[in-house]
Amino acid sequence: MELELTVNDRNAIVKELKREGNILTISVDDKIYEVDLVKLGKGEYSALYKGKSYNIEVIESAEPKHYAVNTFYFSYDIEVIDAETRYMRSREDAGDHHGGNIIRSPMPGKVVRIPVNIGDSVEKGQTVIVVSAMKMESEFKAGKDGTVVEIPVKEGDTIDGNQVMVVIE
Numbered sequence: 001m002e003l004e005l006t007v008n009d010r011n012a013i014v015k016e017l018k019r020e021g022n023i024l025t026i027s028v029d030d031k032i033y034e035v036d037l038v039k040l041g042k043g044e045y046s047a048l049y050k051g052k053s054y055n056i057e058v059i060e061s062a063e064p065k066h067y068a069v070n071t072f073y074f075s076y077d078i079e080v081i082d083a084e085t086r087y088m089r090s091r092e093d094a095g096d097h098h099g100g101n102i103i104r105s106p107m108p109g110k111v112v113r114i115p116v117n118i119g120d121s122v123e124k125g126q127t128v129i130v131v132s133a134m135k136m137e138s139e140f141k142a143g144k145d146g147t148v149v150e151i152p153v154k155e156g157d158t159i160d161g162n163q164v165m166v167v168i169e
Contacts, residue, residue, distance in 0.1 A: 004081040011081070083107060083134070086161070103140045103166040105159045109133030114155055116166070120148045128166045131159070142168055 001016045017032070018025040024037045036048035045056040059068040065080040079085075087106040113130040116122060122142040129140045129151075150167035153159055 004086075006079040006081060007076050087133075101144060101146060101168045102164055103128060103143075103168070105131060105133075105161060105163045105165055106138075107133050107161045109159055111153050111155050111157045111159060111165070112137055114151060114153075114166075116148050116151070118148055118151055122146060122148060122168060128168070129153075131165070140165065144168065 003014045005012050005014055012029055013027075015027045016024065017027055022036050022038050023034060025032065025034050027033070033049065038046045040046055043058040043060070045058070047054045047056055054071050057070040059070070061067060065082065065085065067078045067080075069076045069078055089106075109131045110133070111129065112132045114128070115130075116126075116128045122128060122145065124142055124144050126142050127139045128142050128148065131138050131140065146168040148166060149169045151165070152167075153163070153165050159165065
């Protein structure tokens with residue numbers, strides 16, 4: 001199992017490598033940790049790492065996928081970055097709401113339709129590419145008026161997350 005987390009302002013990839021009883025082996029950004037972890041109650045854990053004991057409290061925030069994690073000395077704000085979060089952020093980064101000019105795929109998918117060609121003039125809000133991902137079709141629109149200068153994908157292509165699909169200048 002792998003999770004992408006934002007811990008305070010830092011991103012981390014956490015992978016569960018092995019679990020034997022209470023002994024949990026995880027990697028955090030490729031650094032390996034072996035922790036004796038016991039759940040004490042709802043949101044309460046006891047962890048033993050390198051001979052030191054830590055009590056951990058996990059409190060679910062009112063905002064979905066956000067948690068406050070407290071130990072005796074430290075507090076952390078943690079957000080779980082899942083496919084939906086990545087999708088929404090990529091849409092914003094793609095200029096869907098901020099007037100950008102490079103449209104990237106928010107996640108792996110398949111190009112369904114490209115209603116524009118290189119050299120076409122487009123207006124802000126005009127659909128320039130349609131992608132199918134996770135059993136849904138999404139229309140990606142121009143973030144500003146301009147001319148399509150690059151379309152490095154074609155209809156039917158399978159695309160990766162964050163792949164450039166259309167460039168508008």
